[in-house]
Amino acid sequence: MTESRRADSDAAPPNPAQRKAGVRDDSSLVPRPKVMPLQPQINGAAAAQAQAQRPSGDKSKPTRAMNGGAKAAAASPAVEYTGMAAELDKMIQDHQRVKGTTQMMRATSGNMMMHRNLGNLNAGASARSSLDRSTKAAAAAASDRAKAGPGSNGYAFSGMGNIVGKPGEQLCRALSHRTDPEKLKEMGNEEYREGHYAEAVALYDQAIIMDPTRPAYWSNKAAALAALGRLVEAVADCKEAVRIDPSYGRAHHRLGGLYLRLGEPDKAINYLKQSPMDSVSADVSRAQSVKGRIAKCGDARKVRDWITVLQESQAAVSDGADCSPQVMALQAEALLKLQRHDEADSALRGAPRFGADESTKFFGTTAHAYVLMVRALVDMAAGRLEEAVATAQAACELDPGSREAASVHRRAKAVATARQRGNDLFKASRFAEACAAYGEGLDKGEAGCAVLLCNRAACHAKLGRHEKAVEDCSGALAVRPGYSKARLRRADCNVKLERWEASLRDYQVLIQELPENEDVKKALAEVEAKLKSQRN
Numbered sequence: 001m002t003e004s005r006r007a008d009s010d011a012a013p014p015n016p017a018q019r020k021a022g023v024r025d026d027s028s029l030v031p032r033p034k035v036m037p038l039q040p041q042i043n044g045a046a047a048a049q050a051q052a053q054r055p056s057g058d059k060s061k062p063t064r065a066m067n068g069g070a071k072a073a074a075a076s077p078a079v080e081y082t083g084m085a086a087e088l089d090k091m092i093q094d095h096q097r098v099k100g101t102t103q104m105m106r107a108t109s110g111n112m113m114m115h116r117n118l119g120n121l122n123a124g125a126s127a128r129s130s131l132d133r134s135t136k137a138a139a140a141a142a143s144d145r146a147k148a149g150p151g152s153n154g155y156a157f158s159g160m161g162n163i164v165g166k167p168g169e170q171l172c173r174a175l176s177h178r179t180d181p182e183k184l185k186e187m188g189n190e191e192y193r194e195g196h197y198a199e200a201v202a203l204y205d206q207a208i209i210m211d212p213t214r215p216a217y218w219s220n221k222a223a224a225l226a227a228l229g230r231l232v233e234a235v236a237d238c239k240e241a242v243r244i245d246p247s248y249g250r251a252h253h254r255l256g257g258l259y260l261r262l263g264e265p266d267k268a269i270n271y272l273k274q275s276p277m278d279s280v281s282a283d284v285s286r287a288q289s290v291k292g293r294i295a296k297c298g299d300a301r302k303v304r305d306w307i308t309v310l311q312e313s314q315a316a317v318s319d320g321a322d323c324s325p326q327v328m329a330l331q332a333e334a335l336l337k338l339q340r341h342d343e344a345d346s347a348l349r350g351a352p353r354f355g356a357d358e359s360t361k362f363f364g365t366t367a368h369a370y371v372l373m374v375r376a377l378v379d380m381a382a383g384r385l386e387e388a389v390a391t392a393q394a395a396c397e398l399d400p401g402s403r404e405a406a407s408v409h410r411r412a413k414a415v416a417t418a419r420q421r422g423n424d425l426f427k428a429s430r431f432a433e434a435c436a437a438y439g440e441g442l443d444k445g446e447a448g449c450a451v452l453l454c455n456r457a458a459c460h461a462k463l464g465r466h467e468k469a470v471e472d473c474s475g476a477l478a479v480r481p482g483y484s485k486a487r488l489r490r491a492d493c494n495v496k497l498e499r500w501e502a503s504l505r506d507y508q509v510l511i512q513e514l515p516e517n518e519d520v521k522k523a524l525a526e527v528e529a530k531l532k533s534q535r536n
Contacts, residue, residue, distance in 0.1 A: 181207040185217055192224055200224040215241040219251040226258060231323055232354055232362050234258055242271075249276040256283065262362075263316070263324025265291035290319045297330045310334035323352045325359065326367050329374040336374075341381045341450065341479040348378050360398065369399035376408050381479065383451030385416035414444040415452070422455060435459035450476035454486040457493075466493040484513050491523070500531045 188203035204221035211217070218241035225234035235258050241251035256272035259265075260283070268287040272280055293316040300308035313331040321327045328351035335344035359368045376392035379385070392409035399405055418441025425434035438456040442449060457472035473490035476483055491506035507524040514520050 181210040181214065181217065184210070185214075185220065188220060188224070192220070192227075197224045197227040201228070213244060215245040215248045215251060218244070219248070219254060222251075222254060222258070226254075229323075229352060231258055231262055231352070232358055235262070235362075249274070253277045253280070253283075256287070257320075260287050260290060260320045261323040263290070263294065263321040263327045265294070265321075286319050290316050290321045293319065294321075294327065294330075297327075301330070301333075304337070306334040306337040310338065325351055325354065325363065325371045328352075329371045332378055333374045336377055336381060339479045341378075342482055344378050345382050348375055356394070365398050366402075369395045369402055369405055372398065373402070373405045373408050376412055380408075380412050380415060381449055383449065385412065385419060385451075388412040389416050411444065415441045415449060417441075418444065419452060419455070422452075422459075426455070426459065431459045431462040435463070450480040450483050450486065454483065454489065457486070457489055461489065461493055461496075466496045469493045470497070482513070484510060487513075488520070495523070495527065500527055500534065503527050504531060 184203050184207040188200045188207065191197075191203060192200040201221055201224045204217055204224065207214070207217045208221065218237045222234040222237040222241070225231070225237065235255065238251050238255040238258060242248055242255060245251070252271045253275035256268045256270075256275065259268035259271065265287045269284055269291075272284050272287060277283075293312045296312045297309050297316070300306075300312065309330055313327050313334065316324070316327050317331070328347055332344040332347040332351075335341075335347060354362070356368070359371075363371075372391050372395035376388045376395060379388035379391060389409070389412045392405065392412045395402070395405040396409050418437050422434045422437035422441065425431075425437055435456055438452045438459065441452050442456070453472045453476040457469040457476070460466070460469035460472065470490055470493045473486045473493065476486040477490070480486070487506050487510055491503045491510065494500075494503035494506065504524075504527050507520060507527055510517070510520045511524055
């Protein structure tokens with residue numbers, strides 16, 4: 001059971017089109033009214049005064065009031081609304097901006113809301129229609145003002161009627177529509193269905209501010225947060241929904257799914273069993289499977305059976321724990337121990353990252369310290385030694401009693417020190433001493449550290465020991481097949497050894513990895529020419 005990417009509410013069941021779109025809602029969604037920002041009307045006297053204040057020699061024609069163009073904005077004196085009118089003006093402009101521009105807008109609560117193109121990673125075609133919507137809205141506004149006639153104030157609102165006569169009464173009515181939490185929830189549901197999750201979160205937040213006692217608002221917001229990858233925050237909101245209404249089955253089901261994705265199968269099972277959803281039985285079975293696989297990973301890790309750790313961690317991800325830092329760390333550690341460094345790095349890069357305090361509070365200090373320790377190991381193997389030292393130190397501070405974390409910290413510092421000393425010696429052309437320094441780092445730290453192996457190969461090459469240089473480059477490429485610098489160095493050393501075919505194979509790979517590199521193109525051509533002349 002993947003976490004349902006659905007927004008729900010409290011009334012009629014969804015229609016088939018909504019189900020197809022992947023949205024569950026307990027109420028029918030209503031379209032939002034198209035509204036235009038309030039604009040001041042300038043009477044004839046004000047216009048004349050503005051014209052009189054122009055510098056002498058300015059023969060431009062007076063601008064007509066309420067023409068909606070840039071000239072009107074330039075000619076019209078600034079008018080500031082106060083009280084209820086100002087609040088309504090802000091609300092309407094906010095809503096118009098979020099539907100018709102690509103800029104950040106300010107919600108009336110003081111919170112910052114991102115327009116959909118910024119908040120949504122999957123904007124697709126809908127993002128490209130923003131200009132069309134704003135153009136249509138402007139045309140509709142012009143039509144509304146024309147229909148309003150001279151007796152109106154020039155204020156036209158689609159779906160709200162023209163504001164004429166008693167402005168105070170009309171403002172109150174408009175404000176009541178805009179501050180109805182159910183309307184905001186429906187607007188959030190619409191944004192969710194369109195894939196605009198950040199906007200949906202902002203609208204649900206506004207509904208919650210107005211009525212925090214409705215569990216559907218919290219549950220819907222949790223669904224939008226989960227779609228944004230903010231699963232820990234989603235858990236907190238889902239828990240609030242079930243606190244408000246312990247019988248809210250859909251929130252229990254959603255909460256169980258979130259815990260499963262985060263690699264907490266026991267909590268997932270607890271909440272799933274409290275849900276009346278039809279899929280509960282299958283979901284509970286998957287959660288139990290994840291629980292068993294994580295246990296097998298722990299047992300296999302104790303006996304250093306890294307193949308089993310890798311297989312079980314990958315299976316746990318397939319069963320639903322796809323956002324669990326601990327499961328991803330187990331997978332990365334196994335890949336590292338199996339000398340598959342590039343894959344270990346990719347596994348951790350694809351894993352979700354949570355804030356230190358957030359992760360410690362949610363998963364516990366021991367679990368978070370383990371994730372940091374594995375991250376330090378991967379950084380060390382990839383040659384990111386400064387990052388490795390800092391991350392390992394953070395793991396030690398979080399779990400001072402962990403011998404593993406302390407050992408990784410010592411090794412990371414030793415490797416970083418050895419590389420720095422080797423680099424300094426290499427720059428001073430003391431290649432033999434630099435070679436020994438890199439070797440010391442390999443002995444004390446990570447024997448398969450590709451960066452140290454490649455650096456030592458450079459020392460061997462400078463000393464004319466091309467055979468040894470090829471060996472070190474091959475060792476680096478064994479753990480990091482995409483390490484172009486090591487492949488380039490090996491190809492060059494094979495040229496020195498007149499191993500044309502071996503060199504050709506490396507240059508053919510390099511030309512795919514570095515198609516614009518002129519040195520690689522030239523070297524490849526030279527090797528091909530050597531081989532051709534040799535065969536002839």
